[in-house]
Amino acid sequence: MIQRSALPSPATTLKRGAARRSHIPRRRAAATAVAVCALAVTLAGCGGTTKKDTDNSGPAKSDAKADPDAPLKKGLKLAFLPKQINNPYLKILDTSGIGAAREFGGKGKEVGPSDASASSQVSYINTLVQQRQDAILIAANDPNAVCGPLKQAMKKNIKVVAYDSDTAPACRQVFINQASSEEIGRSQVKHLAKQLDYKGEIAILSATQNATNQNTWIGFMKDELKKPAYKNMKLVKTVYGDDDDQKSFQETQGLLKAYPKLKGIISPTTVGIAAAARYISDSSYKGKVVLNGLGTPNQMRKYVKDGTVEQFALWDPKKLGYLGSYAAAALASGQITGAEGEKFKAGKLGEYTIGKQGEVILGPPTVFDKSNIDKFHF
Numbered sequence: 540m541i542q543r544s545a546l547p548s549p550a551t552t553l554k555r556g557a558a559r560r561s562h563i564p565r566r567r568a569a570a571t572a573v574a575v576c577a578l579a580v581t582l583a584g585c586g587g588t589t590k591k592d593t594d595n596s597g598p599a600k601s602d603a604k605a606d607p608d609a610p611l612k613k614g615l616k617l618a619f620l621p622k623q624i625n626n627p628y629l630k631i632l633d634t635s636g637i638g639a640a641r642e643f644g645g646k647g648k649e650v651g652p653s654d655a656s657a658s659s660q661v662s663y664i665n666t667l668v669q670q671r672q673d674a675i676l677i678a679a680n681d682p683n684a685v686c687g688p689l690k691q692a693m694k695k696n697i698k699v700v701a702y703d704s705d706t707a708p709a710c711r712q713v714f715i716n717q718a719s720s721e722e723i724g725r726s727q728v729k730h731l732a733k734q735l736d737y738k739g740e741i742a743i744l745s746a747t748q749n750a751t752n753q754n755t756w757i758g759f760m761k762d763e764l765k766k767p768a769y770k771n772m773k774l775v776k777t778v779y780g781d782d783d784d785q786k787s788f789q790e791t792q793g794l795l796k797a798y799p800k801l802k803g804i805i806s807p808t809t810v811g812i813a814a815a816a817r818y819i820s821d822s823s824y825k826g827k828v829v830l831n832g833l834g835t836p837n838q839m840r841k842y843v844k845d846g847t848v849e850q851f852a853l854w855d856p857k858k859l860g861y862l863g864s865y866a867a868a869a870l871a872s873g874q875i876t877g878a879e880g881e882k883f884k885a886g887k888l889g890e891y892t893i894g895k896q897g898e899v900i901l902g903p904p905t906v907f908d909k910s911n912i913d914k915f916h917f
Contacts, residue, residue, distance in 0.1 A: 599690075599693055599699070599708070599709055599710065599711060599712050599877065599897075603873065603876055604876070605873065605874060605875050605876045605878065605881050606873050606874060607874055607875070607881070607882065607883070608874075609872050609873045609874050610872065611643045611644075611868050611869070611872045611874070612673075612868070612871060612872045613643075613644040613645070614644060614645065614646070615640070615643070615644075615645035615646070615673045615674065615867075615868055615871050615872075616645070616646055616647075616670075616671075616672045616673045616674075617636070617637075617640050617645055617646070617647040617648075617672065617673065617674045617676060617864060617867050617868070618647070618648055618649075618650060618667045618670075618672045618674070618675050618676065619632075619633040619636055619637065619647060619648070619649045619650075619651075619676045619677075619860075619863075620649075620650060620651050620660055620663055620664065620667070620675060620676065620677040620678070621633055621649065621651045621678050621703075622651070622655045622660075622678045622679075622680050622703075622704065622746075622747075622750070622782060623651060623652055623653060623654060623655045623659075623782060624649070624650070624651040624652065624653055625653060626655075626782060626809075626810065627809065627810075627835065627838065628809040628810070628835055628856055629678060629703065629856075630649075631835070631856045631857060631860070631917055632678075632702070632703065632856040632857070632859050632860035632863075633647075633649040633860055634649075634860070635856070635857040635858070635859075635860035635861050635864075636676065636860035636861060636863050636864040637649065637860075637864070638861075639860070639861040639864035639865060639886060640864050640868070642886055643865070643868055643886075645673075645864075645868060647864065650663050650666075650667070651663055654781075655680050655746065655747050655750075655781055655782045655783070656680065656747075657680050657681035657684045657747070657749050658681070658684050659680065660677065660679070660680055660684075660685050661684065661685060661687075661688055664677070664685060664688040664689060664692065665688050667692070667697075668688065668691060668692045668695060668697060671695075671697070672697055673697065673698065673867075673871040674697065674698040674699070674700060674867035674868070674870060674871050675689070675692055675697060675698070675699050675700070676699075676700045676701075676702055676863050676864070676867055677689070677699070677700070677701055677702070677706065677711070678701070678702055678703040678704045679701055679704050679705060679706045679750075679751055680704070680747060680749065680750065681747075681749040681750075681751075682705060682706050682707045682710075682749070682751045683706075683707050683710075684749070685706055685710065686706060686707055686709070686710040689706060689710040689711060690709075690710055693711075693712070698712055698867055698870035698871045699711040699712055700712065700713045700714070700715060700863055700866050700867045700870065701713070701714040701715070702714070702715040702859060702860070702863040703715075703717065703752060703859065704750050704751045704752040704753075705751045705752065705755075706751070708896045708897060711877075711897070712870055712876065712877030712897060713866050713867075713870065713875075713877045713893065713897045713898075713899060714896070714897055714898045714899065715859060715862055715863040715866055715899050715901065716898050716899065716900050716901065717752075717854045717859055717900075717901055717904065718854055718900060718901060718902060718903050718904050719900060719903075720752070720755045720756060720759065721759050722903065722904075723756050723759070723807070723833075723852075723904060724755070724756035724757065724758065724759025724760045724762075724763065724807075725759050725760070725762075725763045726852065726904070727756065727760055727805050727807060727831065727832065727833075727852075728760050728763040728764055728769070728805070729763070730831050730850065730852070730906070731803050731805055731829060731831045732768070732769060732772060734803070734829045734831065734849060734850075735772070735802050735803050735829055737768060737769060737771055737772060738771035738772060738802075739771070739772060739773075739800070739801075739802030739803060740772075740773050740775045740798055740800050740801050740802055740803075741772060741773070741774055741775070741801070741802060741803040741804065741805065742774070742775055742776045742777065742778065742794050742798065742801060742803075742804050742805075743757060743760065743774065743776070743777040743778070743804070743805050743806070743807075744778055744779075744780055744787060744790055744791060744794070744804055744805070744806040744808070744811045744812075744815055744832075745757060745777060745778070745779050745780070745806070745807065745808060745811065746779065746780065746781065746782040746807075746808040746810065746811060747779060747781050747782060748779050750782075753807060753808065756807050757777065757807070760774075760805065761774065775798050775801070776794060776797070776798065778790040778793070778794060780808070780810065780811045780814065782808060782810045782811070783810065784810055784813070784814050785814075787806075787808075787810055787811040787814035787815065788814040788815070788817060788818050790811075791804070791814060791815040791818045791819070792818055795818075795822075795824055795828065801828060802828060802829065803828065803829040803830070803831070804828065804829070804830050804831075804832075805831055805832050806830065806831075806832035806833070806834075807832050807833045808832070808833060809833060809834050809835050809838060809853070811832065812830065812832040812833060812834040812838075812839065812848075812851060813834055813838040813839065813842075815830055815832075816830055816834075816839065816842040816847050816848050817842075819847055820842055820845060820847040825846070825847055826846065829849070830847065830848050830851075831848070831849075831850065831851055831852075832851055832852075833851065833852055833853050833904075834851045834853060834907075835853060835856070835917055836853075836907055836912050836915040836916065836917060837916060837917060839851055839907070839912070840912055840913075843907070843908060843909055843912050844909065844912075849908060850906055850907060850908040851906075851907055852904045852905065852906045852907065853904055853905065853907070854901055854902065854903075854904045854905065855905070855915075855917065856917060857917055858888060858901055858902075859901050861885065861886065861887075861888060862885050862888055862891065862899065862901055865883065865884070865885035865886055865888075866883065866885065866891075866899060869883035869884075875893065877893060877897045878893065878897075879893055879894060879895055879896075879897070880892065880893065881893045
């Protein structure tokens with residue numbers, strides 16, 4: 540005869556079932572946490588990061604040695620990734636860089652997002668890595684948001700050149716800068732102050748809040764304004780048009796309504812200054828509010844000629860793109876590694892030397908006004 544154990548009572552069964560069910564969410568939560576952590580480890584480390592993970596203060600290092608006599612490789616594939624694909628200024632720059640690639644037997648292309656948000660460039664970098672480009676040239680929307688995929692690119696021996704707007708230094712080998720950042724920032728204030736006789740309220744119309752170049756220039760602007768010469772000038776507001784024409788137009792309108800005593804606006808972005816000029820030119824503020832900043836001659840020509848804008852500044856974006864292309868080729872060919880003091884030839888622009896933090900400076904900006912604007916067409 541088989542002896543059976545006593546069956547539990549219905550109440551006991553219910554209690555045990557409830558206890559088992561109460562553990563299910565906990566198990567699922569724990570499993571989810573493990574999965575999330577595993578993914579996080581892949582990207583950045585779970586439960587805290589080390590200094591090595593987050594130290595982006597120095598340029599990317601390479602164990603390779605530069606060979607300045609190495610010939611430029613043929614068939615190099617270069618990809619230009621601007622802040623946004625429809626930015627007129629960056630279009631000029633990238634087109635010139637693609638043309639330069641043809642000079643040394645390479646092939647260039649431009650890809651990128653239609654918006655200038657901080658994370659929008661990441662998927663494009665990942666795709667370019669999969670395509671095994673020889674070099675990625677990027678105008679960064681955010682200095683750190685693009686770092687992870689760019690570091691992965693460099694691990695796969697894809698060279699990374701930042702241009703116009705820098706990444707964190709550790710996320711690229713070389714940065715092609717338009718001019719000295721300090722010179723750009725301080726000169727913007729100096730030019731506007733002279734036009735305003737060094738007095739009055741001023742504002743800044745920038746691009747995106749995280750744009751490396753914009754924030755660096757604005758930092759020098761604010762530092763310049765601390766000098767005694769500007770004691771009668773006051774920076775009342777910095778606004779962001781996100782390098783979008785309509786938003787920049789609206790931000791200009793908002794500034795002038797919010798600050799009726801505003802005397803001047805600095806817009807260190809080609810999209811922003813053109814949008815601001817368009818608004819001011821058709822308003823009662825024309826001739827009363829001084830607009831200065833960075834723009835292209837073709838965008839600003841009519842505003843200079845109709846008296847809306849007296850002057851503005853910029854470097855030649857064609858030269859900037861051309862220089863970036865040759866720097867990328869020199870990296871991909873082993874002529875340079877990005878170390879300070881290394882030299883390379885940039886076609887018709889001549890020889891350039893890499894400075895601190897892997898920076899290469901194109902040269903001083905040009906000031907445009909009625910006397911010279913018709914000499915320039917870009």
